[in-house]
Amino acid sequence: MTRNVQQLFDLQGKVALITGGSRGLGLQMAHALGEAGAKIMLSSRKAGDLEQATAELQAAGIDARWIAADCGREEDIRRLADETLERLGRVDILVNNAGASWGAPAEDHPVSAWDKVMNLNVRGYFILSQHIAKHSMIPNGGGRIINIASIAGLNGNAKGMNTIAYNTSKGAVINFTRALAAEWGQYKINVNAICPGFFMTKMAEVLIKSMGEEAMAAHAPLNRLGDDEDLKGLTLLYASDAGKHITGQWLAVDGGVSVVTGG
Numbered sequence: 383m384t385r386n387v388q389q390l391f392d393l394q395g396k397v398a399l400i401t402g403g404s405r406g407l408g409l410q411m412a413h414a415l416g417e418a419g420a421k422i423m424l425s426s427r428k429a430g431d432l433e434q435a436t437a438e439l440q441a442a443g444i445d446a447r448w449i450a451a452d453c454g455r456e457e458d459i460r461r462l463a464d465e466t467l468e469r470l471g472r473v474d475i476l477v478n479n480a481g482a483s484w485g486a487p488a489e490d491h492p493v494s495a496w497d498k499v500m501n502l503n504v505r506g507y508f509i510l511s512q513h514i515a516k517h518s519m520i521p522n523g524g525g526r527i528i529n530i531a532s533i534a535g536l537n538g539n540a541k542g543m544n545t546i547a548y549n550t551s552k553g554a555v556i557n558f559t560r561a562l563a564a565e566w567g568q569y570k571i572n573v574n575a576i577c578p579g580f581f582m583t584k585m586a587e588v589l590i591k592s593m594g595e596e597a598m599a600a601h602a603p604l605n606r607l608g609d610d611e612d613l614k615g616l617t618l619l620y621a622s623d624a625g626k627h628i629t630g631q632w633l634a635v636d637g638g639v640s641v642v643t644g645g
């Protein structure tokens with residue numbers, strides 16, 4: 383029987399693991415998945431922030447817990463996957479979101495910072511996806527992987543924003559998404575990416591303030607920055623049966639910034 387829209391978006395009985403979930407976009411997506419009924423496992427490096435974020439989710443009636451792990455370290459990523467599977471039995475939805483950036487002109491960009499950004503933003507996504515797919519999604523007959531890329535992965539930057547490693551890493555995340563979707567479609571694992579525009583989070587704050595908050599907003603056709611609700615809809619579409627025929631795609635959630643010529 384054809385399901386109605388509420389049923390298609392329902393995540394009751396699903397388990398979601400969100401990296402970088404202690405604040406910002408990761409926490410927003412955790413709210414979305416939890417509000418739709420999924421059990422939530424949050425992860426990031428700082429236990430205190432995770433405790434606070436988990437309490438916030440629980441206060442909203444969401445079934446949530448946390449594990450501290452550094453997604454830049456392979457042994458931490460494996461421990462995160464193993465402990466999550468031990469405690470929750472499965473992962474149906476993986477959100478690869480923990481990321482880092484570095485600002486410096488390309489000619490002076492430290493190679494060590496290049497390695498740090500690529501390690502967390504690309505290698506970290508790969509290792510966690512591999513572990514969760516192999517030990518949960520493939521044996522369980524499917525799953526959803528949502529990779530947080532960026533509009534920085536689609537183009538170069540406007541003058542004044544110098545983040546060559548970050549742009550490169552986010553471009554890699556977009557093709558990682560396509561290639562993984564092509565390989566893992568046979569396992570009913572859908573892999574999709576989100577390209578956020580500018581959201582006022584801890585990571586983006588310095589950049590947005592240095593460019594001017596109002597000027598950044600005015601640059602978007604919709605005349606606004608992203609807010610605490612703007613990623614919820616697409617996250618839920620990718621995570622739920624409403625999006626079961628979508629794989630290997632990216633969508634920008636950016637107020638239109640990425641469609642402006644000369645943007």
Ligand SMILES: NC(=O)c1ccc[n+]([C@@H]2O[C@H](COP(=O)([O-])OP(=O)(O)OC[C@H]3O[C@@H](n4cnc5c(N)ncnc54)[C@H](OP(=O)(O)O)[C@@H]3O)[C@@H](O)[C@H]2O)c1
Pocket residue numbers: 401402403404405406407408425426427428431451452453454479480481482502530531532533577578579580581582583584585586
């Ligand atoms: N905000 C924007 O405008 C924007 C635009 C496009 C894309 N994005 C992407 O969105 C994602 C989330 O960024 P955000 O803006 O929400 O930033 P944020 O508020 O600074 O949050 C970053 C999260 O990642 C965690 N994290 C950082 N390094 C980590 C590591 N090595 N291992 C595990 N967790 C780590 C942080 O917690 P700990 O520091 O405690 O580990 C925090 O939970 C990133 O991939 C970013 O590139 C953001």
